Amino acid sequence: MLIDLDKIPAERIAALDSSGNKVSYGDICTLSAAVKQSVGERSLCFMLVENTAGALAWVMASLASETLVPLILNVKTEAGLLQSLMDTYKPAYLCVPETFALEQTCDSNEVKAEFGYRLIRTANPLCALYPELSHLLPTSGSTGSPKLVRHKYANIEAAALNISTFFELKASDRPLLVLPLYYTMGLSVVFSHLKVGATVLITGLNMTDRLFWSFIKTERATSFTGVPYSFHILNLMRFMRMDLPDMELLTQGGGKMPTDLNLKFAEFCQQHGKRWIATYGQSECTARMAWLPPKWAIEKVGSIGIAVPNAELSLQDSDGNEILTPHTEGEMCYRGKNVTMGYARQQSDLALGDERGGFIRTGDLAYRDEDGCYYIVGRMGRFLKLFGMRVGLDECEQIVQTETGAECACVGTDEKMIVYITEAQKQEQVKQVLVEKTHIVATSFEVRIIPEIPKNETGKKLFKQLPNK
Amino acid sequence: MNNLEKYNEIFANVFGAQPDQLGANYCKENVSEWDSVHQLNIISEMEDAFDLMLDPEDIVACTSYEAGKDILRRNGVEI
Numbered sequence: 001m002l003i004d005l006d007k008i009p010a011e012r013i014a015a016l017d018s019s020g021n022k023v024s025y026g027d028i029c030t031l032s033a034a035v036k037q038s039v040g041e042r043s044l045c046f047m048l049v050e051n052t053a054g055a056l057a058w059v060m061a062s063l064a065s066e067t068l069v070p071l072i073l074n075v076k077t078e079a080g081l082l083q084s085l086m087d088t089y090k091p092a093y094l095c096v097p098e099t100f101a102l103e104q105t106c107d108s109n110e111v112k113a114e115f116g117y118r119l120i121r122t123a124n125p126l127c128a129l130y131p132e133l134s135h136l137l138p139t140s141g142s143t144g145s146p147k148l149v150r151h152k153y154a155n156i157e158a159a160a161l162n163i164s165t166f167f168e169l170k171a172s173d174r175p176l177l178v179l180p181l182y183y184t185m186g187l188s189v190v191f192s193h194l195k196v197g198a199t200v201l202i203t204g205l206n207m208t209d210r211l212f213w214s215f216i217k218t219e220r221a222t223s224f225t226g227v228p229y230s231f232h233i234l235n236l237m238r239f240m241r242m243d244l245p246d247m248e249l250l251t252q253g254g255g256k257m258p259t260d261l262n263l264k265f266a267e268f269c270q271q272h273g274k275r276w277i278a279t280y281g282q283s284e285c286t287a288r289m290a291w292l293p294p295k296w297a298i299e300k301v302g303s304i305g306i307a308v309p310n311a312e313l314s315l316q317d318s319d320g321n322e323i324l325t326p327h328t329e330g331e332m333c334y335r336g337k338n339v340t341m342g343y344a345r346q347q348s349d350l351a352l353g354d355e356r357g358g359f360i361r362t363g364d365l366a367y368r369d370e371d372g373c374y375y376i377v378g379r380m381g382r383f384l385k386l387f388g389m390r391v392g393l394d395e396c397e398q399i400v401q402t403e404t405g406a407e408c409a410c411v412g413t414d415e416k417m418i419v420y421i422t423e424a425q426k427q428e429q430v431k432q433v434l435v436e437k438t439h440i441v442a443t444s445f446e447v448r449i450i451p452e453i454p455k456n457e458t459g460k461k462l463f464k465q466l467p468n469k
Numbered sequence: 470m471n472n473l474e475k476y477n478e479i480f481a482n483v484f485g486a487q488p489d490q491l492g493a494n495y496c497k498e499n500v501s502e503w504d505s506v507h508q509l510n511i512i513s514e515m516e517d518a519f520d521l522m523l524d525p526e527d528i529v530a531c532t533s534y535e536a537g538k539d540i541l542r543r544n545g546v547e548i
Binding site for chain 1: 504508509512513523524528
């Protein structure tokens with residue numbers, strides 16, 4: 001069975017949520033068998049999830065059934081966007097919370113109800129699905145793109161093995177899962193912990209909610225996995241003044257964290273006998289691809305570290321030759337069994353096989369140091385040539401953030417860089433700082449004020465929504 | 470500026486709220502913008518305005534205009 005779920009004692013709890021619902025490993029195996037029996041042929045299913053034990057059970061049971069192939073989506077997906085995905089992919093099944101309002105025509109076709117979720121047969125016919133296709137994830141939660149990432153069962157096995165190995169996960173672990181199940185890193189927390197028979201503490205509560213903190217304390221969470229934004233909130237919540245003796249591991253992924261905040265958590269963990277592990281990953285690779293071992297957390301702060309076990313990172317120059325010398329920038333490439341098969345843009349793509357063969361160009365520009373630790377410089381393409389000088393947009397954002405404290409997003413053309421900030425009073429200062437640090441004439445920068453920097457729900461900036469001239 | 474005016478100014482800064490909007494009904498449930506980030510902003514403005522260092526317990530309790538006043542009183546601010 002997938003990640004040997006049936007080898008874990010059946011009565012052990014796989015997931016416990018902040019409403020007190022529990023599912024055991026046995027529950028997941030039983031549900032999986034039931035799904036397999038009632039669905040029969042391999043079918044596409046839109047699974048609209050909340051962060052609950054029931055949703056986790058349905059996701060894992062579907063995957064383990066190798067029969068129901070889920071596209072995992074936020075239950076709060078905007079109705080128009082959901083409809084356009086339905087029109088594009090025409091799923092044969094829907095799996096939704098019992099409280100979810102459906103059109104009446106759907107209501108009568110309930111196949112199964114369990115753990116607060118209902119499985120419903122739609123009027124759509126079955127479509128061709130590649131035999132190894134395990135699940136689909138959206139590439140963007142909010143912009144309405146129908147582009148999905150196609151995963152295979154071997155990706156799940158590889159992610160579960162690699163991640164549980166380098167985090168040294170064990171059956172007694174009780175990871176806190178605040179990242180959503182429809183997000184690659186959230187799912188990877190589930191895969192890697194169920195692989196070792198741990199109990200996932202799952203919640204959709206807000207971090208400023210009193211119940212969130214009582215859940216952590218009562219259930220004695222042993223680890224926390226977050227994106228930079230989560231740690232920003234934890235910091236504001238005075239996490240470092242809290243007494244959480246069971247919390248032994250903090251892990252971060254989902255984008256570069258500001259250096260000062262990264263260092264603050266690294267130092268806090270070192271002083272308090274906890275592990276701080278920064279990671280790097282992409283949804284195209286079933287989440288984690290690199291990790292910075294805790295011994296380097298402070299010394300090499302900002303580095304993404306080394307490849308996860310059983311995988312390989314490399315650098316290529318613009319001619320596609322491998323770069324072997326340290327401190328030389330090139331496009332970072334990755335080889336490993338967690339590399340997904342490719343994208344889907346329409347229903348017929350679901351029949352496609354593996355287009356990548358375990359290798360991917362990440363689109364990130366990076367270099368490595370003498371110890372083999374990698375450092376991301378920026379996205380390929382996130383560079384401008386101003387007066388013939390190559391200027392990194394991500395680097396400029398870092399400068400503005402560090403020097404002025406202003407949150408910003410840089411876009412532009414080779415004519416001019418457009419810097420978007422939200423604080424009008426810093427307009428002049430931001431321009432000055434950029435001129436000082438880059439030594440490029442002031443007319444190359446235009447600083448614009450907007451009410452808010454557009455971001456997706458994991459906090460990544462949506463540059464495409466900002467005019468670049 | 471007295472303490473109440475200082476306190477009201479925090480809500481003007483965070484939500485753009487006018488003093489006549491503020492009262493017993495001004496709370497997380499009724500104010501759609503009141504999410505975790507806004508809640509944390511209120512706390513950090515309170516710390517700056519009244520020179521306090523508030524606890525996690527205060528942050529989670531800060532879910533209404535009146536609750537914020539209670540937090541200030543608990544921390545020795547007369548309001």
